[in-house]
Amino acid sequence: MENATVSELLERNDLENMLFSKHRRRGPPMVRLLATAVTAVDDRISFMRVCEELDKKHIGYRSVEEEPHVGGLILHITDVSAVVDVRCAAFLRNMARCCLRLDSRARVVWPLECCMVNIPLVRDLSPYKRGRKTGVWVHEQTGLLAGGPVDTIATSIMERLIRYSHIYDTVNRFAKAYDAYYNKLCSVQAYTFHKLVIAYGHERDQQLIVSFRPRSPSNDRFNLNFGQTLPISIYDSTEVNLHETTRWNSHCMMTTILKENFNAKSDLTELVHYLVTTSEPLRSLSYFSRIRFQSSKVLAQLFNVDIPYPLKLKFHLMPINDVTLRLTYGHIHLEFIMLSGDSVAIRDSSRNKPFCAGLHQFFRQLSNGSSKSCRKSELQLTHLNSPIQPASVPSEIVNDSPAGISISTCLSVSSNPDATSMSPTAGASAELEISSSPVIIDHETLRPCSNLLCVPIDEYLSALCFIRKLTFAFEAQMRNQSGGRLMLSDLRYSLHYVRISVPVVVPPTTQRSEASTPQTPQQLAKNSPPQSDIATLERYFEQVVTRLNNEFAVFSFINLCRIVVNGAISGIAQVMIAQMDPSPSMYWNVSIQLVCLTREQGSVNTRRYQTGTVFDTSNTNVLILICFRPNKTSFPRSNEKHLLRIVYNMQTLGPSDFDATLDVN
Structure with missing residues (x-):
């Protein structure tokens, strides 16, 4: 170094700078390759851990492969019979492929892909309903997040397959009856394997949403939700008035009862049959499901009673079972029993004795004489043929539905034999008699109850309650x-x-x-x-x-x-x-x-x-x-x-x- 000339030092410095610049240009590709190799090894390790958890769940699979078309690792699941219920064998037969991928571009997500053939139900508005036999439907689903332990990935796979299989089995058993008959009474809006959406009602403005919850602590793993949507008449009209009528699915009142029955049988045919047959009467009675308060301050003043909150419910509608509803209107109790043949039976089930004077005559005038009064000897009604009972549905399902139930089996309060038919006063006319026997009317007679401005039944019951209140008021006035x-x-x-x-x-x-x-x-x-x-x-x-x-x-x-x-x-x-x-x-x-x-x-x-x-x-x-x-x-x-x-x-x-x-x- 001491004997080197200045020119040699300059040449050596230029050579070192050139070598350093070449090493700096070569460094980033090597880092990327190294990062890619580490990521690939990490992905392999993640798949190995998932495979260990799948082995614990007794889920069969093939070795991890690299997807030749889209790239990335893929794990094919081959056997899920240990997870899926044996009653859902149709789901396993029609599942052509099930695989698990890993997507780590933005965050670590495990997309689960299932390829199904022979789909039982397709959306009615789909173009494949018009003759095309094959097609592909891609249902977008959120992938399985890997934010927790690896065992949650296997658990999530198992839960999704259980959810898909149970809903598939229910839909598959209903598909034959739907194609044969129920497609005239309802429409499939969506079937995405994890839920089913059906629109029903005269205007197809009522919705049924069926889902499944694998982690439910109780036996009610099937969940039913009732909603509403736009009526079909809006699509063909030039002017749309969304505030014309109040839309509310009246089957919300029956959610608890229907959910319990559906979880016991998981029969979608029976459920849909019930919905299409009871949609009209429940919609008519939905007026009484609203909360209305009535003041009792005047009576409290007449009787010199101090009431902190002088309010009471004007009426209350409560379902007794899937075909019987009880209306409490002051001191009056009425039962509405939904029957076949577009009919409803109404009876006075008040305590001790009936209180509705002229109940049969009221509905006779409201129905223009088409109502039918049942006496004590006619409580056991024969089976009424309903126009909406499909021949393709098994007879045991029809017999268990509301269309096959007689009045006597629906009475929550037995008829009083001493008050089956009596006159309120010795000189009263027959039209004002009171009776605990039912009167049968059709859905058309009950339909005016859905009019919020004028409800004949509400006015009739309000008049009877007002007369009773006047009796108490006059007695208090006479004493004071x-x-x-x-x-x-x-x-x-x-x-x-x-x-x-x-x-x-x-x-x-x-x-x-x-x-x-x-x-x-x-x-x-x-x-x-x-x-x-x-x-x-x-x-x-x-x-x-x-x-x-x-x-x-x-x-x-x-x-x-x-x-x-x-x-x-x-x-x-x-x-x-x-x-x-x-x-x-x-x-x-x-x-x-x-x-x-x-x-x-x-x-x-x-x-x-x-x-x-x-x-x-x-x-x-x-x-x-x-x-x-x-x-x-x-x-x-x-x-x-x-x-x-x-x-x-x-x-x-x-x-x-x-x-x-x-x-x-």
């Missing part, structure tokens, strides 16, 4: 009669009526006449109102008074009916007509204020109800409250209110002579 209260006497009542007597002052002498509520007011002496006014009073009671659900409103209505002298009732009837049929061109809407809410003396927060129409202690002067509010159609945001107090003297003054004061709020 004092000055300024409604003076009642001679209270008579039954299941379908309440009859009372009230004093009426008619010049020149005082008479006591009888009025009926809610029946037609009887004619009072020589001052009886005309028939047109009586019809107005009846309509006002039905459309206004009963919908207030307030007993004090009934008391005010009775006081209004007592003003029969000198044609005063005709003027009141005109006000009632203006309230029920308001004119859109008028600025003011007039109404009779039947109930007042006042604060109790000594308590600022406590409020009590009072009648709006009040007589004095001598039953001579009467106070009538007339309320004026702006028309909500023309002035929706106006809260203006005027209250007109009218004092009418029934002995000395005529219909136009009164004392009036006007309050502006």
Whole structure:
């Protein structure tokens, strides 16, 4: 080094730099090759660990191979008979290939691939339904993550194969019945081996989703979900109104019962047969599955009882079994039994005795005379042939379905032999009789229940419950009669009526006449109102008074009916007509204020109800409250209110002579 010249040192330095640059350019490919080799060894080790776990699960496989077409390692699974139930042998016969891959590009994922032949059900909208015999369906599935121990990979493979096989076995047994008959009543929306989606109903807007849970701790490993989708009529219409009707799958009420039955038999044919036969009646009864509260504050005030939360359920619909539902409506219990032939049996199953007066006559009028009343000797009904019973379905399945069940086997409460048929009163007509025997109607008669605006059964049961509440209110009023209260006497009542007597002052002498509520007011002496006014009073009671659900409103209505002298009732009837049929061109809407809410003396927060129409202690002067509010159609945001107090003297003054004061709020 000491004897080297400067030129030699420079040449040696250039040579070292050239060799270092060549080694630096050669380094990265070698690193990549080394990383690839390490990854390949690591993948082989991972597959070896998976194979060890598969051996523990007694799952057969071939040696790990390299895929010649797409590359990468692949493990072919050859024998899963130790995992799959022997009842699912059809799944093993039709599984052409099952393999496990490893995807470590983004994260470590083990895709499980299954190639199936002879698929039992295909989506109805698929082009292969129109004649093509072969095809490939690729169902995208999330791979098995390898974030935990390797034994979870083998467990996940086993669980997926169990899920696929059980659903395949259920679908395979149903496929023959579906192709023969049920494809006219429902549609297969999806079958992806891990779940099945079927649309049913008249508009195909109800969904059944069947899935399987291998890790379920109990025996209910099959899971049923009921949903809704768009009706088929929307696809052909030019205008779509999604808010036209409320869509809700009424079979959600029966989920627990249907899931238990399906896990016991795993028979999809029986389940689908049940869904298509009970879709219409359950949809009609779904109105009563909604939560509706009703106030009981007025009755609590009449009985001087302090209730912290004076609310109660108006009605409650509860399934007893897969074909029987019980409706609790106040003190009334009704059972709806779904039968074959598009029929439903309805019976009064109230406690101790039936309470529905005129139940058979009500449905006879609702069905235009097509309903059938079953007497005690006809409870054992013969098998009714249903138009939706396919001949390809085994007879034992049809007999176990709702189409083969008789009424007597569905009664959750046995019929009372002493109350099979009785009359509510000695002189009542046959149309008002009460009976615990069922009445049979068709689905068309029950369909109006699905209309949320007007439900005939709801109005009928509400009227019976309202009469019972009035009975209690009149009894409480008679026990606590004092000055300024409604003076009642001679209270008579039954299941379908309440009859009372009230004093009426008619010049020149005082008479006591009888009025009926809610029946037609009887004619009072020589001052009886005309028939047109009586019809107005009846309509006002039905459309206004009963919908207030307030007993004090009934008391005010009775006081209004007592003003029969000198044609005063005709003027009141005109006000009632203006309230029920308001004119859109008028600025003011007039109404009779039947109930007042006042604060109790000594308590600022406590409020009590009072009648709006009040007589004095001598039953001579009467106070009538007339309320004026702006028309909500023309002035929706106006809260203006005027209250007109009218004092009418029934002995000395005529219909136009009164004392009036006007309050502006």
